[in-house]
Amino acid sequence: MIRNVIGSILALVGATAAVWSPFRDWYDGRHGRDYRIQDLFGGITPNEGALFTSLLLPMAFAAVVTLVGLLLRSRFMVALAGVIVLGFTVLWMVRQGQESGSLAAGGDGEGLGLGVGLAFGGGVLLLLAAAVMSGRRAPRHRREEPYEEELPGQSPADDWGPYGQDPNAPAPYRDRDADTASYPPYEEPEAPPRHSRFRRH
Secondary structure, eight states: OHHHHHHHHHHHHHHHHHHHGGGSEEETTEEGGGSBTTHHHHOOOSOOOOGGGBTHHHHHHHHHHHHHHHHHTOHHHHHHHHHHHHHHHHHHHHHHHHHHSSOOBOSTTOBBOHHHHHHHHHHHHHHHHHHHOOOOOOOOOOOOOOOOOOOTTOOGGGGSSTTSSOTTSOOTTSOGGGGTOOOOOOOOOOOOOOOOSSOOO
16 A cells, blocks of 8 residues: 555656656757657657647656556556656657767756756656556455365255255155055944933833
8 A cells, every 4th residue: 555655656756757848958958849759750850840749749648648557556557658758758869869969968058958857757757656556456366165075875965854854755754655555444433322311110
């Protein structure tokens, strides 16, 4: 729980730094929002594009991936966001180095600016957050009770009824042949002769 909280804070800070980086200087006083996405694949040009077709697009996409990863507690998605940020930053540095001949880090608006540092720092924080997070716990499976083997000569029918027998079966003390035995017809006994109270003389 604590690891997820710390990882979430690091991920939010890293995503914020990545989104903020295009609004800062990247190289020679030029902001990251002034670099077009297509320049990263075709070469850096002085042309400026729209805001959402600049370096802000991959940084914003990485921030969205980070938020989804935090909601799902997915370490993979948070790490993927960090890879996106670092990947586009390194790709920009390669293209800028090809355009300028070399990359220089300096102050007063010359060389690499604060925006590159924010992008790098944000990507590293996202990867660190993915490493700190414990992720989602796997659901615990209920332990199955051990199967009790039946004793020799015992069948499930032995558990039926209050006497351990099938209630529909004849009682153990009852003779099974008695049901088929023939009995003589029942005859009522003869009543004894009645004696009169008065005797005849």
